Amino acid sequence: MAPLLLRFSSLSRPKPTWNSNHNLLITNQTLVAMESCSSMPELKQIQAQLTRTGLIFHCFPASRVLAFCALSNPPQMPHARLVFAQSPQPNTFMYNTMIRGYTRSTLPSMALLYFIALMREPVEPDARSFVFALKACEKFACVSVGEGVHSLVCKLGFEFDLVVENSLVHFYAEHGRVGCARKVFDEIPQKDIFSWTTMIDVYARSGFGFEAFRMFCLMRTSDVRPNEVTMITVLSACLQIGVLNLGKSVHAIIEKSDFNVTVNLLNALVDMYGKCCCVGSARKVFDGMETKDVFSWTSLLNAYAKSGDLELARQIFDDMPEKNAVSWSSMIAGYSQANQPDKALEMFRAMVAASVEPIDATLVSVLSSCAQTGCLDLGRWIYDHYILEKQIIVGVNLVNAFIDMYAKCGDLSTAAKLFNEMPKRNSVSWNSIITGYAIHGYGEEALSLFEQMKSEGVLPDDITFVGVLSACNHSGLVAKGRKHFEEMKTVFGIEPRVEHYACLIDLLSRVGLLEDVFELVKRMPMEPDAAGWGAILNACRIHGNVELGTCAGDKLLGLDPGDSGIYILLSNLYAGKEKWNEVKKVRRMMRERGVKKTPGFSSIEVDGKFHEFLSADKSHILSEEIYGILDVLYIQFRFKHRQ
Structure with missing residues (x-):
């Protein structure tokens, strides 16, 4: 036994990440070893000692084993469940640990089962019980489960507990229930920094930038001072509003206060100035940063790309000490949005060659460039390689980009197939497929889709009507074109x-x-x-x-x-x-x-490369072979014509 105790009782070993206890005074050597446990093999050896001595059947030793299992990365919940099952009288801490562990794992439903079991036992729940249960409820699509926990909060008298109330605000925020979050927030008697920051973030993430900024102004009149996280959230709200002076006023507040000005906060400033097209201020903040990370460089790159200065954006990209998928995506998007699709596709090929895995935003920009250039082969390769082979779960925006690319490149059948298979569509989905049919002369089909769109309760926008009017145009449907043009304003309130x-x-x-x-x-x-x-x-x-x-x-x-x-x-x-x-x-x-x-020219894509030909052009390296085949085709045509 002595060697085992010697192995695990070293006081010089740092505490592992799972252990958040700092004030425990432990004298038992096996439990001292438990406090610095860092792997499952170690845990099993310690647990064997605890079992041999009978300590494992006591709440505190069992709770420490549970804490290791629940808070390790990844959580070891099957083992935790066995330990919990053999405990004769689990206490509140042990229940909370199981709820927290399953919340961190991929089985939040198990977390709720342990929460329900806690409610049925004579063991009293505490504030942390509700906090962990609400965190589990955030992982469910249905809000009703969390509402049930909320009712228990009120029933058991925890409605004035600040930690629980903050968790309720966060829960409703995660489910997009802004009104419910605000109601809970207003009922908090003594709000803290987390309360205010969470509510500001609720409004900012829900697209209510003005409300987020108003909440920040209310916060400044209270006795709670904002922190770095609050200011990052407020800058996000300023970006949504799009009023540069608001962002500048927030920057002034940061400079006058004694905030912990971290890289993340400075990155938020660079991003805000860049997206508000104030490149000079973005550069000034960037140049003043003592420490820069990949997000600092990417935010500045975005600033120049958004302003249309792609040469400087490319220079920054080339100078970056470290690049990630977002950096590559920003440069590709810059070229694509500036109507330089060839450079965007060239950059994407370089990204693939550098073994950098693209993100959704990358593929959306690349597919847009494929649509602009008619590069169907590359678009098909992206679908086969990233969607079919790698089984990537695609979001609505990426499917929309595929529909747009296939439709504009002439593959309407695949575009229609993707559209029909979409479990959820938005107005962009409808606009893409309607416009696709319209530009290829299928006016009646495009108008039929437009009627289907309206019948499904999706409101058309100004882009929809460009597609609808184009459909009437390409098919010569004068009466329908006039009718839809008039209905834009009279029925849908859209100014042409x-x-x-x-x-x-x-x-x-x-x-x-x-x-x-x-x-x-x-x-x-x-x-x-x-x-x-x-x-x-x-x-x-x-x-x-x-x-x-x-x-x-x-x-x-x-x-x-x-x-x-x-x-x-x-x-x-x-x-x-x-x-x-x-x-x-x-x-x-x-x-x-x-x-x-x-001069007019024709182009053809072969193996992903475009070849352009002018009239009587002999500049191509295979001109002799091309003209030879044309002569053969001409002779065969004349021979068949004479017959």
């Missing part, structure tokens, strides 16, 4: 934007209703954009309306005098009406402005 007017202008122009187009343009609260005037000019060329076409051409040249397509359309309009002097003026204008016709 320039994009909606452009769709309707294009629809009316395609069928030659140029007088109606002219009247529509006069009634518009804003000038048509390039798409709208372009549709009018093209329709005037087709239908020979020189007067309106000239007006549209002048407007377009004012918007983009370097676009060669405008001059070509104008020239063709005048030529169709044999106005040769006007044709000469347009061509002279092109020469004087140095505008040259942009």
